[in-house]
Amino acid sequence: MSTFDSTAWRKSSHSGGEYGDCVELASAPGVVGVRDSKNPAAGHLQVGKRVFASLLRKIKAGHYDL
Numbered sequence: 394m395s396t397f398d399s400t401a402w403r404k405s406s407h408s409g410g411e412y413g414d415c416v417e418l419a420s421a422p423g424v425v426g427v428r429d430s431k432n433p434a435a436g437h438l439q440v441g442k443r444v445f446a447s448l449l450r451k452i453k454a455g456h457y458d459l
Contacts, residue, residue, distance in 0.1 A: 396421075397419040397426045397437070398419075401419040401420065401426075402417040402418070402426075402428070402433070403417060403418060403419070404416065404417045404418070408430070414431070415430050416428065416429060416430060417429075417430045417433065419437075420442075423441060423442055424439050424440065424441055424442060425439070425440055425441075425445040426438070426439050427439075427440070427445075
């Protein structure tokens with residue numbers, strides 16, 4: 394399991410709404426970390442970069458009701 398430096402986490406500039414409901418991302422060799430910005434101590438999900446890129450393409454194409 395990769396370790397992500399605390400300074401490596403970032404969130405979208407589009408975040409920052411009234412409730413702060415957003416995720417943070419971090420990158421390590423071959424993987425992307427995803428965590429809840431409101432509760433970073435709860436841990437993170439770790440997925441391969443290719444899998445994450447595929448997920449983003451599908452979201453942008455409207456394959457999921459988000």
